[in-house]
Amino acid sequence: MSQAKTTPVHLTAAATGALPRYLLLAICIIYGLTGLFGRDPWKNEDAAGFGVMWQLGTGGVQDWLMPNIVGRPYSEDGPLVFWIGGLMIRLFGGWLGAPDAARLATALFYFGTCAFIWYSTYLLGRREEVQPFAFAFGGQPDARSYGRALADGALLIFLACVGLAMRGHETTAQVGQVCFIAMMLYGLVRSLDMPVQGSLWFGVGLGALCLASGPLLASSLLLATIIAGLVCQPLPLRRLLPIGMGLAVAMVAAWLAATYFGATTTDDAVAFIREWARYDRRAYGPPSWQTGGFIARNFFLYTWPVWPIAAFAWLSWRGMRRAAHVSVPLVLLAMLFLLLVLQRSPGDVQFILLLPPMAILAAFALPTLPRAAINAVDWFALLFFTIFGGTVWFMWIAKTTGWPPKIAANVFRQIPGFQHTFTVSAVIIALVVTLAWVLVVRWRLSRAPKQIWRPVVISAAGTTLMWVMAMTLWLPSINYGKTYRDVAQAAALALPPTYRCVQPIRMGNAQLASFAYFGHIRFGGPEDECDVLLRHDAVDYGAPGNLSHFEWRLIWEGRRPADRDERFRMYQLVERSAVKPVRPPVQRRLPRQ
Template sequence: MSQAKTSRVQLTAAATGTLPRALLLAICIIYGLTGLFGRDPWKNEDAAGFGVMWQLATGSTQDWLMPNIVGRPYSEDGPLVFWVGATMIRLFGGWLGAADASRLATALFYFATCAFTWYATYLLGRRSEVQPFAYAFGGQPDARDYGRTLADGALLIFLACVGLAMRGHETTPQVGQLSFIAMSLYGLVRSLDKPVQGSLWLGLGLGALTLASGPVLPLVLLAAIAAGGLACQPLPLKRLVTIGLPLALALVAAWLAATYLGAAARDDAVAFIREWARYDRRTYGLPSVPVLSFLGRNLFLYTWPVWPIAAWSWLAWSGMRRAPHVAIPLTLLLPLLFLLLLLRSAGDIQFILVLPPMAVLAAFALPTLTRAVINAIDWFSLLFFTIFGSFVWFMWVAKTTGWPPRVAANVFRLLPGFQHQFTVSAVLCALLVTLAWILIVRWRLSRAPKQIWRPVVISAAGTTLMWVLAMTLWLPSINYGKTYRDVAQAASMALPSTYRCVQPIRMGDAQLASFAYFGHLRFGGPGDGCDILLRYDPMDFGEPTSISHFEWRLIWEGRRPADRDERFRMYRLVDLSQAQPPRPALPPGTRRLPR
């Protein structure tokens, strides 16, 4: 039970037993690596991020300085995450393939986020102000054991988040931003006992975050850190500013200088840097009703079960909200939530950024949870993930066996043209993770462990079950519905044997990257005189305008079978002056003699 005024909780040493290392590592590794390999880049952000990485890996130094997708500048985010992904493609693309190799960068950022989150919580959990009540005859937990237990809980809470499953396995800049926010959080915590080391970590985190996103996000975090340093007295604000800020500026300045000095055309470099600096200003604006409505419907589900536990922590530690274990996570969490309110367009891609500080804050609620709350979390998670796992298995059986017929027909109606195949390895993995889920639930309910991390074990194991089942039993179906492979290859086959280049019209970054990678199309810009047009037509825009002596003729059209709202059309430029005139029709009953 929390004692807000004295900042103490009452715990025995038995309540701070650490989670078995093998179980914790198994959950982290299985959850992190599942879904990274054996699939195509998916629309939309996943394919776009991969497209930039692939362009850098196969391109020149100019591409590394100014990231692009087959010539189209990509200035929405900084280049750092793309540099890491392109490096992985160059190192391992020959063994794994470019798509799978690029997701090694995702795995690297994921494991780094887990490590920074764990160590930040561990350092906070060892501090004197959060230690449990010291009994007269002993029996309270050791400071290190208490910190380790809280760190295990923070990591389990982070992994239990529902929204981490999809977004945490994509090749997007946000997975790197997530890691650098966790790094900055660790730097703030580390500065409490080692100011210089912590300031260096903070500077490295903020500089890397700037190179992975844009200037607005790190600037807002920096302002929040300044305010947090005034509210939380143990933070060495002067050291953080004088050491961390110059390091962050030096990292960003190095890239800007290299881009300006190394660019073939200085004007292109200035334009690229200007667009990069302006993108954040186009991303954020005044709060709008559609965005607020989207946040209200999706943010709480995305961050379940992290947000209710974090809210409980805020209430439980009401007498110590300026203490580091509450103030430091809030220093980064509040500005991130504020930026979500200012988004101009609704989307969940940035929801992932709030998870590290929210998980650290939530970890300190674990010693204060009542038995009723613990049971509620356990039974809700048990019920939800058991129903979800049973549903996945039921739908897979229907898809595989054709029974029940109506259910199987509905599945294939959503994926027209999909050919289901029985994969022994995928089924065995799904069976193993289902068995592991049953054993974990049985152990949790039968043993009734007293450790403070017990409320989130079933939640973390449940999200692992959910993700592994989806990425084994349903991976072919999901991949078929979210890839552009088939339509891109069909467009490639329709191309004439000789063509100058293909000019894309209304094609997004994900579509452009997918057609270039899967179809090997040679794209060009408006000034390249392309003789092929490839248009994305979500509605009927009519035929392209012809010019004197030339005509655009339709040579192919297609779409992804799983998406009825999109359609691609390919046109070839035909010179009417050189085209052979049509031969006149003969009267009925006659035949044309050979020439």
């Protein structure tokens, strides 16, 4: 079949003008670095991931082989992301502080993801089967310009995703996993014209993904790769599978062997490896109404605006769905979405894994979007982010000036005890970003550019505006509401001058990591015979059971001011003779009237 009958793209060379490099880099750098520094680890996944990195950054060889949070094994995800975060703490922790140094790893993964998405789309966009219709008298774009325009669009779509803002700036294993998924995609695309080099990239990405997550996620994407190879014939499975799988298995085997032979005891190593290998299977199960409802409520907003554009790409390329630019990202996206549906305890942190293949697929819809769809995306982004920016400024003015009184009271009711301070630098940055937003909107509406990336410029600039304003004007308030710093330090002050250790009861990973880091509390396990208990209670369960000649005495209780659903209670083990009996209150008779 001729190209004229298959390609849905009819473009002139003017439509593939490259986005100014400085603008694209500015959006990537500002968006990626804002919110990484000058804040505490936030509940829940952010603080838990930092806790593992901090333990590696300050611990020994055993911590690196078997990641943990102050002795509690952490086998939910593989160690690779935590290794890099721990290395950053060791290198830069003394200069930046442990939390900011750990988030250097987040920045590294973020920029790596951006690079892999751009180059994957660029290589796909240069392929012969996706080139625009060749006019009789010329005027169509060349392959390189067309590929660059598509790559710019893919990167802007990725940055425009609303859900990337928070999750993409945390110290979680998922920020590394999304980078390695993008690396695998790049390896698959690169293998179409350079099989050996592409297979090496694919193998490193597959092995790194397994080391950053677990066997199930990596195995599922390997199965998706095989399916993609059967659907898309140019994909060189005969090179990809032996080279890629061999490299991935070698990477994972090296860690497993080091853990088995380097651990203090073989039993500990076997138990840790077994838990890591089994965690994925416990995290997934048959589809449930709970998971389906969660996805229905959150998926469409989290992945806006990429999901409607990606859906249109599938529709517009209906005659070429087995081509690499559609089938490769689509098969991986379908497998990741299936894993999302099979989660037992759904959470939006997993949505970020969908973004690389979805952004690459959506990029190929940009040349085929009708004018009505382009205008709809533009005007929605314009109205949404303008209203959002205005609301952020209005609420901040109310918080700062106390007017209107009701609005200010509602703000401080959400963060009781917070002391607001005026920061000149934050206000200046927010004003500059707001002015930049106005200029981008004015440029987009006045000049009406014809380039194919124009539908997502406002969306990408809007998410950058949203995130920068939140991380300047509202960072102190958000940090106050999401950190355990104050309650952890209060618990540390209540500890006896001399204590053996503190045993945590019903404390999550984020809480354990935060209390250990901010409070410098020495935690222990049941076998350590700790003389202090720190318990997390949703309700008051009463004092722990007493021992012979000893009893547990409540010495402190507290909670985060912004969280009413959790309370911490600390008990000390004391001898009964040392406990002063509490006299009942004296009942006084009231005089008769």
